[in-house]
Amino acid sequence: MRGLVRYVAHLPAVTGRRLVIALPLIWLAVFFFLPLVETLQVSFTTPRRGIPPYAPLWGFGDDGFFTNFTTGNYALLLQYWSDYFGPALNSIKLAFFSTLVCLAFAYPMAWWIARSTEKWRTILLVMVMLPFWTSSLLRLYALIGLLNPNGFINAAGLWLGLIDAPMQMMQTDFSIYIGMVLTYLPLMILPLYAVMVRLDADLLAAAADLGASGPEIFRTIILPLTIPGIVAGSLLVFIPAVGEFVIPALLGGPDQLMMGKVLWTEFFRNRDWPVASAIAILLLAILTVPIIYARYQDGRVTATDRSERPVEAK
Amino acid sequence: MAPFIRLKFVSKSFADVVAVDNLSLDIEKGELFCLLGASGCGKSTLLRLLAGFESPTKGTIEIDGHDMAGVAPADRPVNFMFQNYALFPHMSVAGNVGYGLRRAGVRGDALDERVNALLKLVRLQNLGSRKPHQLSGGQRQRVALARALARRPKLLLLDEPLAALDKKLREDTQFELVDIQEKLDTTFIVVTHDQEEAMTLAGRIGIMDAGQLVQVDEPRKLYERPKNSFVADFLGTISFVDGVVGQRDKTGIALDGDLKIRAITNLDLAVGKAVRLAIRPEKICLSRTASTAPNQIEVVVEDLAYLGFATNYRVKTPSGQMFKLQQQQRRSNETPLSWGETGYVHFDPQDVIVLED
Incomplete structure (x- = not known):
């Protein structure tokens, strides 16, 4: 009993801190890790008619332990790789160029926000975040309304006499990229802003004082010091953009098959969850391996940096 | 050039x-x-x-x-x-x-x-x-x-x-x-x-x-x-004494009132003009006994801070004028003045700074 009292007395300090860490951990375990494990399992089973539409990977039946383990889904992907390679390439291409365009727009915007007065910074940041508070579907439908052959832009152009016939803007690469940038721009701006706002203005003044021109200051000081923001923003845009399904489906034409669409078809049209899961897992592996490798390299550099302690000159 | x-x-x-x-x-x-x-x-x-x-x-x-x-x-x-x-x-x-x-x-x-x-x-x-x-x-x-x-x-x-x-x-x-x-x-x-x-x-x-x-x-x-x-x-520590010129001679002035401080100055100051005198702490001497030194004033020790190499004093005249001074620790058997004790300060008229503002 006394032992228990002592245990409880020591509890709050420890649990308080642990609870703070445990809550997000539990959240990640339940809503991120378990679904991932489930997807991994499904990718190694066979499809069946019923609910759920796949055989359990393992279990205990009348004859004891059984398993439906198969690598057939992956073998199928390998066999028909050319059917999946095209959409994968389309998706990666779309994600890559969307990231570039976002970066091109976000970089000056983030710089401008970071160099504004404190009062304006808050207002501008809220304006950047504002689209997040409306449904993305709603925003995309509004965009369709703008870009349609009988939409606002074409109507205005015709009325002003700038164009003779409606321009084809919907169902083109143009409309897809507009949608992608519209959706993902804030994810690029925020990490860039975070590194830029910490950039000491005295560094720029010092560079100017030492004779650097504007472009030289950008190349030698601003760009190298904002690379962490560029990397973070690019990953935040690129990764979800690869799996993007809604934007190409709503704004794009039928000719451009994206990975997201392929996944959707496998899941809901073919109801072949195992193959769909195998695609998802493979895509995840292809996307995360380079990132993990990059992080690992980064971590090693930082580790060696730290090992060198300041030493007083003799 | x-x-x-x-x-x-x-x-x-x-x-x-x-x-x-x-x-x-x-x-x-x-x-x-x-x-x-x-x-x-x-x-x-x-x-x-x-x-x-x-x-x-x-x-x-x-x-x-x-x-x-x-x-x-x-x-x-x-x-x-x-x-x-x-x-x-x-x-x-x-x-x-x-x-x-x-x-x-x-x-x-x-x-x-x-x-x-x-x-x-x-x-x-x-x-x-x-x-x-x-x-x-x-x-x-x-x-x-x-x-x-x-x-x-x-x-x-x-x-x-x-x-x-x-x-x-x-x-x-x-x-x-x-x-x-x-x-x-x-x-x-x-x-x-x-x-x-x-x-x-x-x-x-x-x-x-x-x-x-x-x-x-x-x-x-x-x-x-x-x-x-x-x-x-702004620079360092100093004691100010405000007063009016009571006497004027070729080399300097003396204050009117109970603190008849004498100061050497070549400023053109007429009798009756308001002046401010300023004395640096290290220029003021504090002793237990009176002597014939110029600008000698009886004071009571209000506060002191021992610094090792010196002691900082704040002393007060009977009329309420404060002086901040610093005494170097000399090799002496004389015990330094302590809180509430009465002593005498004196300083050279040469060391008194005369300010007009």
Whole structure:
């Protein structure tokens, strides 16, 4: 009993801190890790008619332990790789160029926000975040309304006499990229802003004082010091953009098959969850391996940096 | 010959704040000049005006005989050392020091040679490949100095160069800074709020208040002969005695009233004029017994603080006048005066500073 009292007395300090860490951990375990494990399992089973539409990977039946383990889904992907390679390439291409365009727009915007007065910074940041508070579907439908052959832009152009016939803007690469940038721009701006706002203005003044021109200051000081923001923003845009399904489906034409669409078809049209899961897992592996490798390299550099302690000159 | 730097009626306003107010100042070549003042007095603005980061609202700035109006920071024969050093965190020490040289097109062996010479000057020869975050505060300060000197400026501006260092390091570094300045014969203008730093570094000090120079002089003159009570009070500790002139003779004056303090002065002060006398603590002598010394006043010890090498006293006359004084610890068997004890202070009329304001 006394032992228990002592245990409880020591509890709050420890649990308080642990609870703070445990809550997000539990959240990640339940809503991120378990679904991932489930997807991994499904990718190694066979499809069946019923609910759920796949055989359990393992279990205990009348004859004891059984398993439906198969690598057939992956073998199928390998066999028909050319059917999946095209959409994968389309998706990666779309994600890559969307990231570039976002970066091109976000970089000056983030710089401008970071160099504004404190009062304006808050207002501008809220304006950047504002689209997040409306449904993305709603925003995309509004965009369709703008870009349609009988939409606002074409109507205005015709009325002003700038164009003779409606321009084809919907169902083109143009409309897809507009949608992608519209959706993902804030994810690029925020990490860039975070590194830029910490950039000491005295560094720029010092560079100017030492004779650097504007472009030289950008190349030698601003760009190298904002690379962490560029990397973070690019990953935040690129990764979800690869799996993007809604934007190409709503704004794009039928000719451009994206990975997201392929996944959707496998899941809901073919109801072949195992193959769909195998695609998802493979895509995840292809996307995360380079990132993990990059992080690992980064971590090693930082580790060696730290090992060198300041030493007083003799 | 015209002075190296000439500021003529320079003013700088930000919105409704006047940071520098109609200020004129000449600085000679090779001088180590210190701008001393409390924060917000306009000293940093003055420095930024010289660097070209700001342009004056009114007045002209000439450096080495050239009007600096419209001349960009990089085109001035001036470099700036920032208070927080502003070292480029992603570059090595050598990269930082060589930055200005590379911008000027120096490359290869010539660059290495210059960078090494600069690192040697600030005694950082072996640390060229380090990153700034791997250096101590003192080393960072020296990197900033080397970087600012790399382009051989005719004028180096230093904004609170020692403020980020701890006391011990600051003392060593300030002598080093003076050494380097003498070796290079570059004109240095240092901004500081630390009077001790200003006194040790500078050949001349300009004391600033509210955007204006109150007094420009050598450290000794500022301390011994301050122009007004602001300067007297700003530099070190001092006791003020307010009164009116009771007597006037060829060499000086004596106060009216119960404290008939005598002071040597050549100021033209008529009998009956209000004056303020000021006495430095180390000029006042405190003793247990009365003597025939001039300016002797009976006092009671109000407060004392033992510092080891000396004792600081606050004493009060029967009429309520306070004096702050410092007694050196002499080798003596006499026990020093303690709280509430009565004694006598005296000071030389030569050491009394007469202020008119």
